[in-house]
Amino acid sequence: MEKPSFTIPKVRLNSAAGALVMPVIGLGTSADPLDEVVMKAAVIEGLRLGYRQFDTASKYGSEVPLGEAIDEALGLGIVRSREELFVTSKLWCSDSHADRVVPALKESLRKLGLEYLDLYLVHWPISCKPGPDVHHVDEEDLMPMDFESVWGAMEECQRLGLTKSIGVSNFTCKKLGTILIFATIPPSVNQVEMNPVWQQKKGRTGGPTWSWRTRPSIQEIAEARGKSVAQVCLRWIYEQGATAVVKSFNKGRMRENLGIFDWELSEDELERIGRIPQKRMLPKEKFVSPTGPYKSLDELWDGEF
Numbered sequence: 001m002e003k004p005s006f007t008i009p010k011v012r013l014n015s016a017a018g019a020l021v022m023p024v025i026g027l028g029t030s031a032d033p034l035d036e037v038v039m040k041a042a043v044i045e046g047l048r049l050g051y052r053q054f055d056t057a058s059k060y061g062s063e064v065p066l067g068e069a070i071d072e073a074l075g076l077g078i079v080r081s082r083e084e085l086f087v088t089s090k091l092w093c094s095d096s097h098a099d100r101v102v103p104a105l106k107e108s109l110r111k112l113g114l115e116y117l118d119l120y121l122v123h124w125p126i127s128c129k130p131g132p133d134v135h136h137v138d139e140e141d142l143m144p145m146d147f148e149s150v151w152g153a154m155e156e157c158q159r160l161g162l163t164k165s166i167g168v169s170n171f172t173c174k175k176l177g178t179i180l181i182f183a184t185i186p187p188s189v190n191q192v193e194m195n196p197v198w199q200q201k202k203g204r205t206g207g208p209t210w211s212w213r214t215r216p217s218i219q220e221i222a223e224a225r226g227k228s229v230a231q232v233c234l235r236w237i238y239e240q241g242a243t244a245v246v247k248s249f250n251k252g253r254m255r256e257n258l259g260i261f262d263w264e265l266s267e268d269e270l271e272r273i274g275r276i277p278q279k280r281m282l283p284k285e286k287f288v289s290p291t292g293p294y295k296s297l298d299e300l301w302d303g304e305f
């Protein structure tokens with residue numbers, strides 16, 4: 001059994017039955033185009049380094065190579081058992097219809113070669129007409145999501161034991177509030193964009209997060225501390241009490257992104273980061289359409305942009 005280079009701290013998820021803990025840093029698997037061979041090798045390397053949380057989605061096309069990498073790592077003894085891992089996947093908009101949710105999760109599990117997920121997320125708060133090409137969403141296919149029935153089916157996924165926990169992604173406070181009206185299992189995570197340039201000052205919920213971008217103050221802090229810009233951003237996210245999903249398929253950068261647990265940002269540095277002008281980096285205009293449920297970015301993000 002190989003010893004990982006890093007032990008990543010964990011947080012407890014609040015709605016899961018039993019003691020479900022999530023490592024505070026996970027490896028993202030979204031890339032365009034996705035080179036499955038590179039990704040698979042990166043996941044195996046990531047497992048050697050100590051990554052135990054992996055973020056995929058039916059939309060990313062990365063479920064098969066992620067599953068193969070996990071299987072290989074188990075065979076090589078890099079990981080002792082499936083239970084050591086935290087695997088997240090997501091329900092795509094074309095499957096965000098009550099009768100399609102359980103079959104979509106079963107299909108994700110088939111591709112991953114796993115019996116259960118640790119976390120299953122509603123990828124976006126919008127549905128679209130089911131079609132053969134999941135990677136393409138036509139404007140005229142956008143339709144409102146029936147939050148109550150889709151969330152009911154997500155709860156069914158957890159009850160069936162197909163996933164240990166359920167959550168949402170790209171939901172605003174308002175849309176989360178709608179789910180909470182009828183949820184019998186509240187979302188344990190809201191995976192959203194979060195970085196020093198989009199700090200989620202309103203919507204912070206402690207869910208996982210992705211992305212980091214730079215501004216001069218981050219660059220200056222990084223230089224003064226002898227850290228990389230990525231490390232300053234990730235440390236900032238960690239200190240906010242959030243967890244992060246970071247994509248790198250490069251061994252050096254995967255290692256670098258874990259080097260955030262043995263130092264802290266000062267009050268002054270936190271204050272400077274807090275003053276960075278805010279701008280959502282991924283507004284997702286493609287979900288806004290005159291014929292769809294969201295006619296403006298304001299409606300999609302309920303003013304949070």
Ligand SMILES: NC(=O)c1ccc[n+]([C@@H]2O[C@H](COP(=O)([O-])OP(=O)(O)OC[C@H]3O[C@@H](n4cnc5c(N)ncnc54)[C@H](OP(=O)(O)O)[C@@H]3O)[C@@H](O)[C@H]2O)c1
Binds near residue numbers: 209211
């Ligand atoms: N729920 C959602 O809707 C949603 C949306 C977007 C993303 N995500 C998740 O979040 C993950 C990350 O997404 P993202 O948008 O933050 O990242 P991204 O834009 O996909 O990738 C970040 C880029 O930064 C590079 N990088 C990583 N570490 C670095 C470092 N230390 N120094 C310099 N460059 C570095 C990576 O390149 P190398 O590989 O060459 O290092 C990568 O190309 C995704 O893979 C996905 O799992 C979820």
